Amino acid sequence: MHPATVPPSQPPPAPLSPAETLEKITQLLNHLLPSTLSITCFASRWQVLRSKLASLKSLLSEISDSPHWSENPLLPPLLPALLSTLRRTETLCHHCCDASFSRGKLLMQSDLDMAAGWLSKQINDLELLLRSGVLHQSTAIVLSRPNPSSSKEELTFFVKDLFARLQIGGLEFKRKALDSLIQLLSEDDKSATVVAKEGNVSCLISLLDLNAHDSIRELAVHAVSLLVSAGDLPRKSVFEEGALGPLLRLIEYSSVPVKEKAAMAVEFITADTDNAWAISAYGGVPILIELCKSGSVTAQSHAIGAIRNVSVVEDIRIALAEEGAVPVLMQLLISGSASAQGKAANCISILASTSEYFRNLLLKENGLQRLLNLFHDCPTADTLEHVLRAIYALSASDTSHRILSGSTQFIIQIAELIKHGNIRLQHVSASLLAKLSISDSNKIAIAGCMGSLVKLMESVKPEGMQEIGAKALMLLLSVKSNRKELVRDEKSLMRLVQMLDPKNEVVSKKFPVAVVAAIMAGGSQGCRKKLVTAGVCGHLQRLAEMDVTGAKKALQRLSGNRLTSIFSRTWRE
Structure with missing residues (x-):
């Protein structure tokens, strides 16, 4: 027997070009649309299908009029799937027209x-x-990323093309689009506004889903974290598209790098107080607290930053207490990074300033002592400021007030900050000094900061600095030796005289007037002579005539009633 003859295998048909596929789709549509008119069964469903086929025909006509449609990498992959759908629809049409089916x-x-x-x-x-307009221009395979000098139109087109790839393209298109988006946001903060306005932020948020491909989800959360860090408008756009819930889920269930980026995004989103309330709606408080306990150093810093942001909302503060946030804050003060320590101290200052309930909770966890330990060995000026503000908030407690007022080491340190710290540290240090009840010996020990306090009385910013400087200075002037030392300091004395000058509109006159009254409280002849020689009397006379608070009384202390007219006449002459 001869072996059976095996027919040669037929080569597969050559794939159609995009133009050929579009032509076949057009032909099929032209045949299918009139064919559906004669179908009587399932009339409502065929009416819907007919409407979609008509829309499709109009879109394809518009696409074919675009000169560069075949060069766009996103369109050709869509055409075979579309042709397959139309062929299935044609088969259904035949079945519905066949009465025997x-x-x-x-x-x-x-x-x-x-x-x-x-x-x-x-x-x-x-x-x-x-x-998106991407079919009307030749886009090749990958668009070149605009540089900072590119026009707004070029940037807008690039963003629209990126998001078209995110929505339509396959895995590789999405990955490349996200890479380009991340590079754009990393290099140019201003581009974030264009992304928020022209891009489909909702599409970007959908890629945060836990069911999305791992590599796409990691890139998407990176892009979101950069977007929300770039300004109010992008942050608002991301929040309104519902990103907070997916970001919190990523913190719960993702890898360490994704947790870090997600926590960063949550911190930036909650920085807007209008968004902070939503943390409770998504069950975010326990998630953030857990991340503070067990997350990486970076994740902890962002998590405590988010907790600090939401602690301004009363309902969330209650949830923080119930979920055990206070012990976590205490632990971060001890073992957290410099960034986490500063944010934890900031959060403590917010909580302690709201109510006695939180102050008691914090003190039960040894909060004041831990803040003082950190204060004595603070790693950065920013952390030091937050620690001081937390100590100030806790000083509203009688127990804390006594401890701080009796700590010579602490008082000397804040005096040094008044002399050498930046303006914010000077402000909070002077605020603490003015609030405490310190001994005369400690007032003498820190007399060296009086010149700095006089200088602070000239500061317009931060708000309230002039009053705080004056209050702290008057506290120290309750000691006779300090009053004598201040008037011996020619620079400080001249500053005080300049502040009293009615022509000087920068400084509120009631503060230097009160300082003069404090200097003269003991009736020292030496102090009186120094002030008179410096020209204080003339300014006080003028201020008294202007009815400035305390000016008349200070003038009386300085000159005595019987000499007032003499000083006044001498000044005028």
Whole structure:
């Protein structure tokens, strides 16, 4: 027997070019649209399908009029799927026109609904491409990223193309688009506004889903974290598109790098007080507290930053107490990074300033002593400021007030900050000094900061600095030796005289007037002579005539009633 002859295998047909595929789609549509008019069964479903086919025909006509449509890498992959959908729809049309076809009614309804769904998705993709404008320009495979000098139009087109790739393209297109988006946001903060306005932020947020591909999700959360860090408008856009919930889920269930980026994004989103309330709605408080306990150093810093942001909301403060946030704050003061320590101290200052309940909670956890330990060995000026503000807030407690007032070491340190710290540290240090009840010996020990306090009385910013400087200075002037030392300091005395000058409108006159009254409280002849020689009397006379608070009394202390007219006449002459 001869072996059976095996027919040679046929080579697969050559794939159609995009132009050929579009032509076949157009031909099929031209045949299919009139064919559906004669179908009588499932009339409502075929009416929906006919409407979608008509929309599709209009879109394809518009696409074919775009000179560069075939060069766009996003469109050709859509056409074979669209051709397949139309062929399935044509088959359904034949079945519904064939009276002898015995397919089940429910099954046919399901098939028609599926066809309508496919067409809807494909029409949406085509509309997206047309709306973005990317089909009207030659885009090659990858657009070059705009540089900072690029026009707004170039940047807008680039952003629209990126988001078209995110919505329509496959995995590789999405990955490249996200890489480009991350580079754009990293290099140019201003581009974030264009992304928020022109890009589909909702699409970007959808890529945070736990079911998304790991590599895409990691890139998406990175892009979101950069976007929210770039300004109010991008942050608002991301929040309003519902990013907070997915970001919190990523903190719960993702890898360490994703947790860090997600926590960073949550911190920036909650920095806007209008957004902070939403943390409770998504069950975010225990998630953030857990991240503070067990997260990486970077994740801890962002998590405590978010907790600090939301602690301004009363309802969330209650949740923080119930979920055990206070012991976590205490632990971060001891073992956290410099950034986490500063944010934890900031959070403590917010909580302690709201109510006695929180002050007691913090003190029970040894909060004051831990803050003092950190204060004595603070790593950065920013952390030091937050620690001082937390100590100031806790000083509202009688117990804390006594401890701080009796600590010579602490008092000397804040005096040094008044002399050598930046303006914010000077402000909070002077505020603490003015609030405490310190001994005369400690007032003498820190007399060296009086010149700095006089200088602070000239400061317009921060608000309240002039009053705080005056109060702290008057506290130290309750000691006779300090009054004598201040008037011996020629620079400070001249500053005081200049502040009293009615022509000097920068300084509120009631503060230097009160300081003069404090200097003269003991009736020292030496102090009186120094002040008179410096020219204080003339300014006080003028201020008394202007009815400045305390000026008349200070003038009386300085000159005595019987000499007032003499000093006044001498000044005028």
